[in-house]
Amino acid sequence: MLTSELIYCQPVLNPSLTDVTGTNVNIISKVLSLVEKTVIQSESNSALIVGQRGSGKSAIVKQALQMVSEQNHPFKVIHLNGLIHTDDRSSLREIALQLDSGSSGRASLRTFAETLLHLLAVLQGGDRTGTPLIFILDEFDLFTQHPKQTLLYTLFDLVQSQPQPMAVFGITPRLDAVELLEKRVKSRFSHRQISVYPPAQFKSYLQVARNALEVGIHDSRNRKIASTPYRTDFNAVVSQLFEHSDFVRLLRRQFDFFRDISSLHRILIPMVAALDADSPYLRLDIFQASVADQLVDMKIETIQDISLLELCLIIAMKQYLDQGIIKFNFEMVYDEYKTLMGRSGSVSGSGMKLYKKAVALKAFEHLLALELIRPLESGGNLENDPHLRASSSIMSTAGGGSRLASSNILKEFTMVQLLLEPSHIEEAVLKYPDCPPLVAHWGTNAL
Amino acid sequence: MTASTVNLTLLRRSAAQRFPGREPQVDQLLRYLGQPADTSPPFLFIYGHESTGKTSIVRFILSEIFDSTHAAYISCVECYTPRLVFEHILKQLGDSHPSFETGFLSNVKCDSMQEFISFMRRLDGAHQLPRYIVFDNAEKLRDMGPTFLPAFLRIAELTDIPTTIILISCVPWDKFRPRNGIQEPLLVRFPIYGKEDTMKILALKCPSDEPLDFYLSFISVVYDVFSRNCKDINELRHLVALLFPKFCEPLFDGRAKRSEVPKLFRLCQTYFAAAADKLYLREISSAEWLRHIRVRRPGDDSDDNSSDPEDSGTSILGNPIESDALHLRIKTKLDFDLPYYTKFLLIASFLASYNPARLDVRFFSKGKESTSYSKRGKQAIQKQMMSNTGGKHRQQLLGPKSFPIERMLAIFYSILVDPIENSIEIQSQIASLVTLRLLVRTSNASQLDGIKCKCNVSYELIRHISHSVQFEIENYLFDFI
Numbered sequence: 001m002l003t004s005e006l007i008y009c010q011p012v013l014n015p016s017l018t019d020v021t022g023t024n025v026n027i028i029s030k031v032l033s034l035v036e037k038t039v040i041q042s043e044s045n046s047a048l049i050v051g052q053r054g055s056g057k058s059a060i061v062k063q064a065l066q067m068v069s070e071q072n073h074p075f076k077v078i079h080l081n082g083l084i085h086t087d088d089r090s091s092l093r094e095i096a097l098q099l100d101s102g103s104s105g106r107a108s109l110r111t112f113a114e115t116l117l118h119l120l121a122v123l124q125g126g127d128r129t130g131t132p133l134i135f136i137l138d139e140f141d142l143f144t145q146h147p148k149q150t151l152l153y154t155l156f157d158l159v160q161s162q163p164q165p166m167a168v169f170g171i172t173p174r175l176d177a178v179e180l181l182e183k184r185v186k187s188r189f190s191h192r193q194i195s196v197y198p199p200a201q202f203k204s205y206l207q208v209a210r211n212a213l214e215v216g217i218h219d220s221r222n223r224k225i226a227s228t229p230y231r232t233d234f235n236a237v238v239s240q241l242f243e244h245s246d247f248v249r250l251l252r253r254q255f256d257f258f259r260d261i262s263s264l265h266r267i268l269i270p271m272v273a274a275l276d277a278d279s280p281y282l283r284l285d286i287f288q289a290s291v292a293d294q295l296v297d298m299k300i301e302t303i304q305d306i307s308l309l310e311l312c313l314i315i316a317m318k319q320y321l322d323q324g325i326i327k328f329n330f331e332m333v334y335d336e337y338k339t340l341m342g343r344s345g346s347v348s349g350s351g352m353k354l355y356k357k358a359v360a361l362k363a364f365e366h367l368l369a370l371e372l373i374r375p376l377e378s379g380g381n382l383e384n385d386p387h388l389r390a391s392s393s394i395m396s397t398a399g400g401g402s403r404l405a406s407s408n409i410l411k412e413f414t415m416v417q418l419l420l421e422p423s424h425i426e427e428a429v430l431k432y433p434d435c436p437p438l439v440a441h442w443g444t445n446a447l
Numbered sequence: 448m449t450a451s452t453v454n455l456t457l458l459r460r461s462a463a464q465r466f467p468g469r470e471p472q473v474d475q476l477l478r479y480l481g482q483p484a485d486t487s488p489p490f491l492f493i494y495g496h497e498s499t500g501k502t503s504i505v506r507f508i509l510s511e512i513f514d515s516t517h518a519a520y521i522s523c524v525e526c527y528t529p530r531l532v533f534e535h536i537l538k539q540l541g542d543s544h545p546s547f548e549t550g551f552l553s554n555v556k557c558d559s560m561q562e563f564i565s566f567m568r569r570l571d572g573a574h575q576l577p578r579y580i581v582f583d584n585a586e587k588l589r590d591m592g593p594t595f596l597p598a599f600l601r602i603a604e605l606t607d608i609p610t611t612i613i614l615i616s617c618v619p620w621d622k623f624r625p626r627n628g629i630q631e632p633l634l635v636r637f638p639i640y641g642k643e644d645t646m647k648i649l650a651l652k653c654p655s656d657e658p659l660d661f662y663l664s665f666i667s668v669v670y671d672v673f674s675r676n677c678k679d680i681n682e683l684r685h686l687v688a689l690l691f692p693k694f695c696e697p698l699f700d701g702r703a704k705r706s707e708v709p710k711l712f713r714l715c716q717t718y719f720a721a722a723a724d725k726l727y728l729r730e731i732s733s734a735e736w737l738r739h740i741r742v743r744r745p746g747d748d749s750d751d752n753s754s755d756p757e758d759s760g761t762s763i764l765g766n767p768i769e770s771d772a773l774h775l776r777i778k779t780k781l782d783f784d785l786p787y788y789t790k791f792l793l794i795a796s797f798l799a800s801y802n803p804a805r806l807d808v809r810f811f812s813k814g815k816e817s818t819s820y821s822k823r824g825k826q827a828i829q830k831q832m833m834s835n836t837g838g839k840h841r842q843q844l845l846g847p848k849s850f851p852i853e854r855m856l857a858i859f860y861s862i863l864v865d866p867i868e869n870s871i872e873i874q875s876q877i878a879s880l881v882t883l884r885l886l887v888r889t890s891n892a893s894q895l896d897g898i899k900c901k902c903n904v905s906y907e908l909i910r911h912i913s914h915s916v917q918f919e920i921e922n923y924l925f926d927f928i
């Protein structure tokens with residue numbers, strides 16, 4: 001209830017309230033002047049805006065466009081996103097849609113060529129002559145993967161050759177994005193590059209955090225909101241927070257690790273989301289708890305939850321690693337596991353038993369499902385069959401591939417690789433709940 | 448914003464009753480999600496091993512807080528293509544608002560992210576409450592193309608409607624990050640249950656006619672016996688459901704009393720041992736298990752077919768049941784019969800797959816020499832090569848090598864006791880072994896000569912087969928332990 005009330009005025013909940021100018025004055029003015037050149041002085045332009053994830057690129061562009069639109073000059077913005085418009089066909093369709101938003105549905109029926117022609121016709125004249133066009137290509141690097149880069153080529157070429165004013169802004173986290181352009185595309189690009197950085201000083205980082213939490217006096221349409229006693233108190237509590245050393249220390253930690261604003265928002269939001277009628281003000285203890293919830297090494301946690309048998313198998317694999325052997329299959333691991341269990345007479349006393357192969361195989365497959373081990377593609381087994389090899393590599397590029405592969409070979413023999421460092425294993429063994437001393441010994445000592 | 452509010456304290460309490468041992472996780476989730484109209488963190492990642500209650504708890508909480516048009520639940524196992532995912536989400540989010548604008552959603556067609564976004568923008572435009580999209584078994588999302596998940600995480604930015612994406616997975620988040628960078632989630636961890644919590648959860652299913660203490664003491668032992676290799680609630684539940692009737696059995700035929708718990712355990716110890724592999728590995732189905740160890744409860748014959756003569760016959764003797772179940776297992780695993788010569792073909796393939804080719808002459812001398820020669824030969828060879836036997840890279844562990852068919856045939860002819868006069872059938876037998884996947888072709892399918900294969904059969908099975916034709920394969924294998 002409370003956050004829905006705050007959403008009108010609190011930036012962390014409502015990104016459109018964020019004023020990103022504070023730390024980015026220079027960058028915004030650069031972007032702004034480029035846009036103004038196109039919109040007001042009818043000059044065409046192209047530029048890349050580069051910066052790490054969450055550094056505020058999209059927000060900066062948005063704000064610059066907002067500022068221009070307040071000057072009452074006509075212009076049209078076309079937003080494309082490389083994640084959504086994954087080929088030239090869909091990009092063109094989207095451009096067409098955004099250009100004549102009146103007759104939206106129909107344009108999508110056009111063919112590739114028709115859409116292109118339509119686009120060019122709109123650009124070249126007709127009733128729209130002169131309306132400056134601003135293209136924003138978010139995730140710019142993904143557009144370079146379109147076959148032949150036709151879209152990029154067309155746009156950059158138009159920027160150079162058309163009388164109609166237009167600007168193309170690419171947004172990307174890749175510093176080497178220009179190098180992804182084909183030669184003929186590259187030669188048409190202005191090579192103007194604007195870098196965006198997250199705040200460099202902790203002080204400005206703190207200021208961003210404070211701005212994000214404090215409720216403002218404007219809503220997202222920039223209308224003034226009346227101040228209420230609750231809002232005044234709320235901001236007073238925020239001020240107190242920033243005087244608390246533990247709060248500042250935790251923010252400092254986040255700053256030293258990440259620095260970008262998205263990650264700052266990530267740790268602040270739980271505290272805000274937890275507000276309710278019973279506790280209407282931000283609470284340090286909730287902040288501390290939610291930060292602690294996030295400070296985990298997931299791999300080690302995953303190992304702590306596996307069964308003792310699975311842990312023993314991992315330790316058996318570690319024995320191989322210690323000998324410099326990095327590829328093994330289930331048979332080899334089970335053999336080593338048997339050796340371990342047989343090595344020390346005290347096994348019987350410790351209540352551990354040697355599990356049958358089939359039970360161990362089930363455990364082994366569970367480790368695969370958790371992606372603690374990974375089947376090796378080549379496996380050394382697909383010797384002469386290019387078909388098989390090709391298909392298996394397609395599957396594994398897709399990411400998953402945790403199955404003990406292929407109909408081609410008994411799963412016991414598929415070679416796998418352990419995706420854990422020996423030091424990880426040692427740490428996990430030491431933390432494993434109720435670990436029998438014997439297993440702890442195996443896990444931490446090279447035998 | 449016309450959303451109702453939910454009494455979170457009540458919800459917390461009812462969740463605690465339904466899901467013992469998950470209070471911290473429920474708290475954490477409620478803290479993040481809050482009221483229907485509240486904004487939530489944009490991205491949650493819920494992870495934990497199998498059967499830790501992820502799916503049930505998330506679905507329970509979402510259904511209690513949100514109405515179905517604001518929270519969509521997608522199981523990525525069921526929806527395994529982008530198209531299915533899009534359409535299922537739109538169906539759920541659009542369902543209960545049949546109007547001119549959204550009415551067509553019941554059979555909406557949506558093929559691409561681009562269309563999906565424009566549908567999402569148009570959905571429910573009037574009151575834009577935050578939306579929630581849950582992806583269960585989210586590791587499967589990675590199979591849907593590299594831009595699929597990153598694009599979903601931008602939904603809020605692209606539609607201007609606050610949208611929370613919730614992923615549920617057994618695989619840690621590390622394995623999801625694509626090369627191009629991605630937003631980071633807030634993590635919610637569902638750890639595995641300890642003994643105490645496990646017992647509380649299992650006790651929820653205590654049969655109504657059994658005293659709770661009695662049931663608990665039984666569960667406690669089940670946990671102690673099986674937790675070393677399996678802490679999965681679902682697996683334990685399965686074991687409990689099938690073992691508990693055995694445990695109670697002596698109560699009904701008067702062999703023990705309820706107070707004699709240790710005695711009851713002694714009486715059902717064999718079943719525990721059998722359960723460890725047969726049930727756990729699903730080598731027999733639970734129906735078979737019940738059939739094979741069903742007993743008649745005296746005075747309780749309302750029970751369906753307990754009067755079946757076969758069933759009651761086996762149960763009186765106690766032990767036959769055990770061996771019966773064991774027998775069943777061998778049968779299901781190894782029971783398939785091959786023609787006599789085909790067996791030898793398979794044996795020869797196994798030998799060719801696991802023995803080094805250079806030793807063929809010494810193992811399989813053609814002439815009339817008896818196996819005893821080969822045996823001696825083998826010992827000599829092993830002694831000679833002692834330096835690299837028994838290692839961790841022996842063929843037995845590495846698995847089968849591929850071999851040219853000609854080599855296998857040479858071995859085949861030398862191990863046959865009686866020479867075979869007509870060998871026309873051999874090729875078709877090889878082909879049928881390939882069809883059965885007992886042999887696997889490793890050479891290119893279009894290649895006609897120089898065919899290579901490998902043997903795809905486990906040692907246990909080949910031993911079983913060779914014994915059935917009185918062939919002692921152990922004596923012909925190099926470096927097997």
Ligand SMILES: Nc1ncnc2c1ncn2[C@@H]1O[C@H](COP(=O)(O)OP(=O)(O)OP(=O)(O)O)[C@@H](O)[C@H]1O
Nearest residue numbers: 015018020023053054055056057058059208261262
């Ligand atoms: N200097 C800043 N002051 C206040 N808020 C900021 C600042 N920079 C970024 N933000 C906020 O951080 C969040 C992330 O910013 P944004 O989406 O623009 O990043 P981005 O660089 O486009 O990231 P990505 O590469 O992932 O697209 C937004 O909510 C934005 O409002």
Ligand SMILES: Nc1ncnc2c1ncn2[C@@H]1O[C@H](COP(=O)(O)OP(=O)(O)OP(=O)(O)O)[C@@H](O)[C@H]1O
Nearest residue numbers: 465466467469496497498499500501502503648680
């Ligand atoms: N704390 C609990 N209290 C009661 N029942 C529980 C609890 N945890 C799990 N269960 C039960 O265990 C079963 C499996 O739970 P669920 O399917 O939610 O797990 P999951 O974590 O989604 O597993 P998976 O990763 O295999 O999908 C369900 O029947 C559920 O009711």
Ligand SMILES: [Mg+2]
Nearest residue numbers: 057058059138
């Ligand atoms: Mg961006």
Ligand SMILES: [Mg+2]
Nearest residue numbers: 501502503583
């Ligand atoms: Mg589940």
